[in-house]
Amino acid sequence: MTEKKSKSPSKVRMSRRPVSLKELAKHLGLAPATVSLVINRSRVADTIPQETKNRVFAAAQKFKYRPNFFARSLRAQRSFTIGVIVPEVSDGYSASVMSGIEDYLLQEGYFYFVASHRHRPDLIDEYPRLFLERSVDGLIAVDTPWTLSLSVPVVTVSGHNQVEGVTNVVLDHEQAAEIALTHLFQLGHRQIAYIKGQEFSSDTEIRWANIESVALKLGVPVIPALTAQLQGDSPSPQPGYLATRKLLATHKRFTALFAFNDISAMGAIRALREAGLMVPGDVSVVGFDDIQSAAYQSPALTTVRQPLRKMGRIAAETLLRRIRRSTPDSHGGETMVVPELIIRDTTASPNGARSSKKDS
Amino acid sequence: MTEKKSKSPSKVRMSRRPVSLKELAKHLGLAPATVSLVINRSRVADTIPQETKNRVFAAAQKFKYRPNFFARSLRAQRSFTIGVIVPEVSDGYSASVMSGIEDYLLQEGYFYFVASHRHRPDLIDEYPRLFLERSVDGLIAVDTPWTLSLSVPVVTVSGHNQVEGVTNVVLDHEQAAEIALTHLFQLGHRQIAYIKGQEFSSDTEIRWANIESVALKLGVPVIPALTAQLQGDSPSPQPGYLATRKLLATHKRFTALFAFNDISAMGAIRALREAGLMVPGDVSVVGFDDIQSAAYQSPALTTVRQPLRKMGRIAAETLLRRIRRSTPDSHGGETMVVPELIIRDTTASPNGARSSKKDS
DNA sequence: AAATTTTACTAAAACGCTTTTGTTCAGTTT
DNA sequence: AAACTGAACAAAAGCGTTTTAGTAAAATTT
Numbered sequence: 019m020t021e022k023k024s025k026s027p028s029k030v031r032m033s034r035r036p037v038s039l040k041e042l043a044k045h046l047g048l049a050p051a052t053v054s055l056v057i058n059r060s061r062v063a064d065t066i067p068q069e070t071k072n073r074v075f076a077a078a079q080k081f082k083y084r085p086n087f088f089a090r091s092l093r094a095q096r097s098f099t100i101g102v103i104v105p106e107v108s109d110g111y112s113a114s115v116m117s118g119i120e121d122y123l124l125q126e127g128y129f130y131f132v133a134s135h136r137h138r139p140d141l142i143d144e145y146p147r148l149f150l151e152r153s154v155d156g157l158i159a160v161d162t163p164w165t166l167s168l169s170v171p172v173v174t175v176s177g178h179n180q181v182e183g184v185t186n187v188v189l190d191h192e193q194a195a196e197i198a199l200t201h202l203f204q205l206g207h208r209q210i211a212y213i214k215g216q217e218f219s220s221d222t223e224i225r226w227a228n229i230e231s232v233a234l235k236l237g238v239p240v241i242p243a244l245t246a247q248l249q250g251d252s253p254s255p256q257p258g259y260l261a262t263r264k265l266l267a268t269h270k271r272f273t274a275l276f277a278f279n280d281i282s283a284m285g286a287i288r289a290l291r292e293a294g295l296m297v298p299g300d301v302s303v304v305g306f307d308d309i310q311s312a313a314y315q316s317p318a319l320t321t322v323r324q325p326l327r328k329m330g331r332i333a334a335e336t337l338l339r340r341i342r343r344s345t346p347d348s349h350g351g352e353t354m355v356v357p358e359l360i361i362r363d364t365t366a367s368p369n370g371a372r373s374s375k376k377d378s
Numbered sequence: 379m380t381e382k383k384s385k386s387p388s389k390v391r392m393s394r395r396p397v398s399l400k401e402l403a404k405h406l407g408l409a410p411a412t413v414s415l416v417i418n419r420s421r422v423a424d425t426i427p428q429e430t431k432n433r434v435f436a437a438a439q440k441f442k443y444r445p446n447f448f449a450r451s452l453r454a455q456r457s458f459t460i461g462v463i464v465p466e467v468s469d470g471y472s473a474s475v476m477s478g479i480e481d482y483l484l485q486e487g488y489f490y491f492v493a494s495h496r497h498r499p500d501l502i503d504e505y506p507r508l509f510l511e512r513s514v515d516g517l518i519a520v521d522t523p524w525t526l527s528l529s530v531p532v533v534t535v536s537g538h539n540q541v542e543g544v545t546n547v548v549l550d551h552e553q554a555a556e557i558a559l560t561h562l563f564q565l566g567h568r569q570i571a572y573i574k575g576q577e578f579s580s581d582t583e584i585r586w587a588n589i590e591s592v593a594l595k596l597g598v599p600v601i602p603a604l605t606a607q608l609q610g611d612s613p614s615p616q617p618g619y620l621a622t623r624k625l626l627a628t629h630k631r632f633t634a635l636f637a638f639n640d641i642s643a644m645g646a647i648r649a650l651r652e653a654g655l656m657v658p659g660d661v662s663v664v665g666f667d668d669i670q671s672a673a674y675q676s677p678a679l680t681t682v683r684q685p686l687r688k689m690g691r692i693a694a695e696t697l698l699r700r701i702r703r704s705t706p707d708s709h710g711g712e713t714m715v716v717p718e719l720i721i722r723d724t725t726a727s728p729n730g731a732r733s734s735k736k737d738s
Numbered sequence: 739a740a741a742t743t744t745t746a747c748t749a750a751a752a753c754g755c756t757t758t759t760g761t762t763c764a765g766t767t768t
Numbered sequence: 769a770a771a772c773t774g775a776a777c778a779a780a781a782g783c784g785t786t787t788t789a790g791t792a793a794a795a796t797t798t
Contacts, residue, residue: 038754049778054756062757065775087512088452089754092783097448099491108477108687110468117468120494129491129512131459134480152447152489255674284674291676311671314615314644316651327468398784409748414786422787425745449784452753 037081046077053078057085091153098128100337101149103142104160105218106134109253110309111279111326115160115175118330126338128155135162137218137251156337160330161220171340173333176220185340186352187333191221194322194357195228198276198304201320201359203236205367207274207302211244213261213286215278216251222278225306229276243270248282258282262289273301273368280305280312280321287315287364298366308360317363329355397441406437413438417445451513458488460697461509463502464520465578466494469613470669471639471686475520475535478690486698488515495522497578497611516697520690521580531700533693536580545700546712547693551581554682554717555588558664561680561719562634563596565727567662571604571632573621573642576611582638585666589636603630608642618642622649633661633728640665640672640681647675647724658726668720677723689715 043050048070055063056074063071077083091097102119104112116132123130131149135141146166149157156171164177164184172184179186202210212229215222233240246261258277262285265272275290277283283305287297295301297317305312308323332353403410408430415423416434423431437443451457462479464472476492483490491509495501506526509517516531524537524544532544539546562570572589575582593600606621618637622645625632635650637643643665647657655661657677665672668683692713 040754051779052777058756066777084511086452086754088448088457090756092446092448092452093756106477107467107480108470108473110470110473113468113470113473116492117466117494120467120492124493129493129508131489132476132480132492133484133489134477148489151444254670259674281671284671288674288676310614311641311644314619314648316648316676400784411749411787412747426747446784450786453786
């Protein structure tokens with residue numbers, strides 16, 4: 019029996035009151051101004067002899083001098099902080115994007131606030147305001163309908179509105195629809211059902227438009243009776259389950275189902291199973307996003323991968339770039355990122371080796 | 379074909395430069411001090427006639443006066459900001475806890491910074507420092523080994539070290555082990571395999587200690603050969619998959635498997651399946667956490683639910699309480715939260731109706 | 739009527755930094 | 769010798785608040 023009582027040594031780092039610029043200057047026999055100039059490597063300090071600079075740096079090191087953030091921000095009108103607004107931190111989509119955002123931001127010395135609006139319009143309105151009050155240098159809105167033009171740069175991830183001063187980072191939805199539907203088509207599917215996203219999801223509309231146009235192009239136009247929509251904002255597979263039940267209730271036959279995301283695809287698979295249908299034997303299922311657990315469903319989920327982390331990182335890069343070039347650019351525009359079809363085990367030919375277990 | 383070009387009206391809210399206290403005061407013909415006192419409802423303003431106060435409030439409203447955050451923080455030495463440090467934002471565990479933290483924090487007018495250390499010891503050391511430089515009023519460390527005693531209150535979620543000035547919010551691991559193992563025991567399982575958590579996970583040690591003691595108490599002591607440990611910090615089910623393969627490779631028979639978390643349980647199930655074993659027919663599996671998708675696995679996962687959101691909320695409540703009572707309390711201590719066994723479809727009697735498909 | 743108290747404010751000092759504009763002195767040019 | 773140049777700093781004005789210590793006038797008490 020492993021008994022390992024970790025009597026942690028409790029490194030007591032009795033944080034002393036931090037030393038201020040003035041104190042440091044006094045100790046050095048210099049004016050605060052001088053020290054500030056040296057430390058910030060200002061052009062003005064160019065004429066100061068290296069010898070003096072070294073003394074300053076040495077003292078700063080010794081006393082662990084760190085400029086007070088508020089004083090600096092107050093004076094310089096910059097906070098090195100940005101605001102990130104998401105529907106909900108704990109849904110995998112937002113979290114993946116945030117992960118990418120964070121990656122770049124922290125590396126560049128920025129910190130970020132997070133706020134989840136949970137689809138409440140009042141919060142979608144209020145949080146940006148609160149962020150501005152906190153003087154963020156910029157904002158990133160993830161999967162959130164955005165119509166505001168603010169005094170600081172804004173970048174959205176999966177925002178599709180054209181708004182002055184906001185840049186959108188988006189997936190190439192045409193290509194996404196193309197690869198997913200072509201895959202199903204080539205397997206031989208002709209009756210394809212669809213689960214649309216919730217109204218509030220910012221990708222719903224554009225994704226659907228592209229699905230419709232690609233389906234038409236392939237000659238298998240979308241049949242209204244074979245489409246259902248996710249309802250409610252539960253982050254669980256429940257909405258997908260319910261949507262699929264609705265689909266099944268019509269008794270219209272379909273051999274494939276294209277879900278709005280992986281989570282709803284999981285719910286869909288459960289509903290299909292409960293109806294006695296095999297996946298992919300009777301119905302093929304394609305998800306969207308490729309979240310972590312998609313590969314570990316059984317059967318493993320075929321899905322359209324969205325490079326969420328990368329999108330987050332691009333958003334952060336774009337934002338900082340815009341913050342740094344001080345010119346108040348009216349920089350709208352859009353950056354596109356490409357999807358990738360990940361073929362796993364939930365798609366197969368409708369006349370595959372497996373036989374239908376039962377006719378519904 | 380639905381062509382709905384959303385020509386969003388782009389509400390142009392041309393944010394004017396915000397008005398300062400001084401300007402507001404000048405406009406009112408009062409001193410800045412007076413306005414400040416009124417707005418902050420200071421006791422000193424008690425003797426100011428309501429009439430004047432009303433004028434102040436009206437003007438503040440009219441000019442949308444909002445105190446500058448930096449100036450205020452600089453003066454008051456409080457930032458209404460806290461720092462949250464997690465292993466990785468995009469893993470479900472951290473995200474759920476954060477969701478609970480955020481809930482309470484925003485409602486109380488606090489914002490928070492997030493930083494992911496990804497188990498890198500240098501970052502675990504650096505981020506708290508950076509947070510302090512940003513003058514956070516307190517810190518929450520989620521699933522992160524914590525040994526520092528700082529100048530601000532610290533609360534951990536699933537931290538198990540006794541450190542001066544830090545409060546731990548933890549699950550009752552004894553009860554967790556109890557309900558899970560008792561469940562398996564009562565179903566008739568006697569050969570139980572285990573997947574331990576990674577070394578770096580802060581729950582690993584205590585959970586394991588409790589499992590060992592409860593198993594002993596039940597008379598089915600843990601067999602070293604039937605234990606494996608998660609390796610690597612991938613957030614996917616991969617480590618669980620590999621651990622289970624290792625378990626299977628020993629050719630020791632077991633009828634149940636208790637995984638460290640739901641994610642690893644998913645990997646485990648896949649490995650079992652690949653080995654030709656049925657779940658729960660041949661092997662029952664119990665997960666831990668009850669993440670969103672646990673209920674939608676097939677079969678749905680039996681698991682020990684950890685109220686993560688609640689733990690996050692409690693952590694935030696505790697932290698604010700400690701921040702508010704200004705006395706620099708050396709407030710160590712611990713708050714326990716109870717687990718709940720969620721019985722679904724991955725556990726069954728070892729001599730159940732289903733027959734073993736194949737002997738390994 | 740003088741002394742005291744209360745009312746209704748204000749002045750001014752922080753908070754800790756950045757940045758522009760000087761200033762002094764030594765050395766260099768005309 | 770007078771004028772100029774550059775080096776090496778320093779003074780001071782903010783940035784926008786909060787808060788303590790006053791103060792002048794009005795009201796009240798003695």
